[in-house]
Every structure is written in C-alpha cells, then in structure tokens.
Amino acid sequence: MGNGKQTILELDRIVKRYRTKGFFFGAHGQDVIALNEVFIKILRGEIFGLVGESGSGKTTAGRLIVRLEQPDQGKIYLDGRDITGLKGKASKDYSRRVQMIFQDPYQSLNPLLSVFDTISEPLIIHKIGNAEAREDSVWQAMKSVGLSPPHDFAHRYPHQLSGGQRQRVAIAHAMVLKPEFVVADEPTSMLDASMSAQIFNILLEMRRRLKVTFLFITHSLAAARYLCDRIAVMYKGNLMEIGPAEEVLRNPKHPYTQALMDALPKFVHSGGVKRYETLLQAEREVSGYVGCPFFVRCKVARAPKCSREKPPLKKLDDSHSVACFYAEPGIKTRSGGKA
Template sequence: MSEILRVENLKKYFPVQKSFIEVFFSKELEFIRAVDDVSFSVEEGEILSLVGESGCGKTTVGRMLVGLEEPTSGKIIFKNKDLTSLEGEERRAMHRHLQIIFQDPYASLNPKMKIGDHLIDPLLIHGLASNSEAKEIAMEMLERVGLVPADQFFNRLPYQLSGGQRQRVAIARAMVLKPEFVVADEPVSMIDVSLRAAILNLLLSFKDEYRLSMLFITHDLSVARLVGDRIAVMYLGKIVEIGDVDEVVQEPKHPYTAALLSAVPSFEKKDLRIDIKGDVANPRNPPPGCRYHPRCPFAKKECKEVEPELTGDRHRVACHFPLEIKID
C-alpha cells in the first residue's frame, strides 16, 4: 500500500470574537485552538475514522483537507504535493481529487438548482466534459447511487427529495469528479435510522470500486468501527489515540477512548466502566500537561505538568500511563 495523504503538525487557531471592553483591557489576542498539532496519514484505499465529541476539532480537520479552511500552520501532503503551498489553478486542479460530503443534506444542496445540475456543475467547472457528456455522466451517477429512474430525479428540486435521497445526491456530487480522497463529515447522523445502512453501504461500495481513500468523521464509535480500517480519537484539538480499528476498540490504551467506549450504547453491553469527570475544558485555555487530565480518573502529577507525545508503532497513544485492558 502506498500513502496518499499525510498531514503534518496541522494547526488551526480561530481568533476569539471579543467585546469592546475585553479588547480595551487586554492586549493579547486570544485563540480557540480548534486543531492543535495533528499529524496522521492515510493509505490508498483506506478509510480512517476520525472520532471525537462535538467541538473536538474533527470537522475543522476535514474542512482544512478540502480547502474550505486555511490551516494556521502545518502541511497537508496529498500525492506528494503540499496543498498548503499551492495556489490558483494548480490548487484547484489538485482539489478536484479531494471531495467532501457534508453532514446536513438539507443545507448542502442549492434549493434553486435541479438535482442534475448539482452533478453537472462540478464537471463543467473542471472542464472534464461537454454539456451533453456531463449530462450523461450525471445520469449514470444518479443511477449508481440508487436514484432511479435517473431522468426523473434529474429534473427535481432538492425540496422534493427526502433526507436520505438528498444525501445520495451529495454523495453523487462528490463522486462525479472521480476523486481519490473523500472527506465524509458525519454523513449519516441526520439520516433516518433505517436508511443509514443503505447510505453507509453505498459509501463503502465506492471504496471497493474506486480504491477510494476516505477520512470518515463521526461522533459515533459504532459507525467508526464499521466503516474504518483505522481509527483516530480526538480530544480538544489533539489526536490522543490512533491505530487499527479492532485494536483501538478492543484494547484501548487512552483512558478517554476507554471512557467513550464504555458510554456507547450497544445490543451487547460489555462490562466496561471507565469513569470520566466533569465537562470538556474550554479550547481557549486548554489545561496544562495532558489536556485530558482534569477528567481522567488515573491522572497523576506528571499528567498535570508534561504534555504526552503520541508514541507507539502502529497503535499510537498520547498518554503517560496507557491502559492495559482487553475487551472481547
């Protein structure tokens, strides 16, 4: 396998909106450290699940990959080219291979644009097809994602479609450019339960067919395990654990991963109780040392002072005192 995407020391700091009085009394600009030094890589044909709670920065990572957000620092190396150093036409050409599927299928389609045009437009933008060819490709893609009869769906407007159908359109729009890498940002969390499986299986079918690589962003560990080859767990802007899905899920080393796992509802409840204290800290001033230490039941003195590095070979964890448990 060869690596298709590598992210190195990626950071995104958002300046904090301040009131007049705050600006007056403090000179320093404050930042929300949404993503704070994140590194990972994705192999060709691999799905990396990125999990974490809301506000942990996982969506911001995805948005940076597809160019919707400029990194504060760090590199995004896609097919041996650093996307952050590219500009203009070259950048646009590279981004054709990097597409995104958003969470909200109700907001991600243009309410005044026909379904078919949503698929044609990307092809025309990149000059990949003439009008009539584009229409043909769009029809094929509609059929491919299960919107049949395609000619009927082609002329409809988004409001005439259900949430599940809209998400199929969003997938079709991303796939029509034949990308090599797709960021899927919570693609099923707003879809009806009984329709989720269909959407997930559809995405997985593209992986097999095109050898597609994917960053699958989700808060749902069950989904993350199902679709992912590997899994990365984020907490307060940092990756705290990353490794092969089964290893991370069955032998979690980070107390946060274990706490998440013990809270996931399941038909087969495991006897796993890892406590977690309080609430997530404010990303404006993350705690010193390990960011998780105020909530960690195992925290020791070192955790409050020294920030742990992500260490390990294939299963990497950022913890001074990694757990040694096995769940089966």
C-alpha cells in the first residue's frame, strides 16, 4: 500500500488485560494479557486483516475499536482524534462512523425484530432522516447486500432466514449508517464455502462503492489473502508480523506465520507451498520467562536470547515488519537452530 495514503485508525501501544478469578479467598488469579502493546495503523480505504488462532487477541482488538471495551493502556485514534474517553454526543457520533459485523449471525440478530426493523433501527437511534428517507435507505442497504427483491425479505424474522441471509442482514444493519470504518469479526466462520464467497464479494463491493475501510478479523489465511491489502499476524496478544497480504503469505518471515502455513490442509494447497517445519513437537519447558511469546513452541528460537528478551517489531523493508530476532530481509529464517 502506498505511503501517500492517510491513516484512518491507529491503535497506539494498546494493552488489554483480563483478570481471572482466583481461589476462594484472598488474592485473585493471574492476569491474562489479551493485547500486549499492539501498534497498528490502518489506512483509509484498505481492508486490513487481523489473523491468528483463537485466544490471539484479534477479537479483543475489534471490540476495543468499536468501544465495547476500554483499553488498560494506550490510545486509539480515529482521524487523529483520541477516542478512548469519548462521552455523550461525541461517543454516539463515533458509533455512527464505526460499525461492527459480528461472527455469529444466529446470535447477533434480535429474534423479535423483522428484517426491516433490524436494518432501520440504527437510523432511528441516530435520528437520521424522516420515515420515508429511512425506508429508502433500508431498501438500498438490502439491495446492496443481495437481499433482493427487498420486499420479499423485509417482513421476515431471523428464524425464517438461512445463515447466509442472516449474515447479509447483519451487514446491511452495519452499512445502513454509511460508516467509514467497519470491523468484520470472522463474518463467515459459521457459513459454508459458497456462502462465504458471497459475503466476501459483498464486502469487496462495499469497499469499492462506498470507500469503507475494513478491519477483517479471521483465522483463515486463504480468506485473508483473498480480501485483504495488508495483514497482521497475532499470537497471544502480540503482533508477530505485519505487511502486504500477498507478501506475508508468499514469503512469511516469522516462524509462527510459517507454522500457520504448514498447518494448512496439504492436498488442496500443495502446489508450490513450502514446508517450514518451525513448530516444535512438544512445547519447550521454561519457568517464568519474559521473552518471545512464541519461544516455547519455536524450533528456530535460541536460549537465552529468545527466552530473556521480547523481540521488537523490526522493519524488513518499507511495508513488511517482523517481531523475530532471526528474521532477515530476503533470506529465509534460519531453520534447525538448537535451544
């Protein structure tokens, strides 16, 4: 992506901890760090992918952006303005500009609202237009997500819709306010392949027509490649690798990204995919280390460097950065170092 593009949203060294419950009395348990000093700049008009396994903190990042939760440290900027402390009208205004599409359309839609009511609800909350103008907006939103003819669907309830149709209603619900920024949290993980493809194409079309910026959260590398301009790979709340999607997936530099590539089903993805074998058979045993989060599973890692020090995100070139001591620009990461 060009450097000339403007940043729309910035996560500035965000930290989010969750406190776990301890035993009966006294001290609470250990904190779980969901996001550890995550720094991401998302450019206007791009689709930015956040990739990782469950528990990597990608959904937490999305929830912080739409202000369902507050960060413990760090700031989030939209167009250069800090949004972490917004209140009242400013907060409402923000939620009009930034919307979210949730993972599970079976749970995110209100079963008591018809499709029409679901999609027009945001317009009513934000007092946009009169009844007639609202109706127009709803028809338009429904058409743009492929719920056509809209009159057929308007008076149905969620239980009368298939999973793919529900997710399209959820997208229309998010898009009807014409937001500038949309967080899409695994919008297709509950859907079949052909439904997913429809949803992907709807998102691409939205971006083309409405110039919306997307944060696309996914665990599927193939989906990230199809949709995203840039991706960031996360592991246990840490940013491991960030760069143009095609570049990162064709030439992954972080051992964790390489391990993800290795884990893809082999038969379909076999042609031309390199094997990296960077994952240890069994996890390395360590006590109270503070180093690289991937140290316990990484074949390339070397003690004591990797176990004592957390590798910073280092730039390999203009757009591609990796948090690994042993990643070199252009050269494959060392394989088979001893611990």
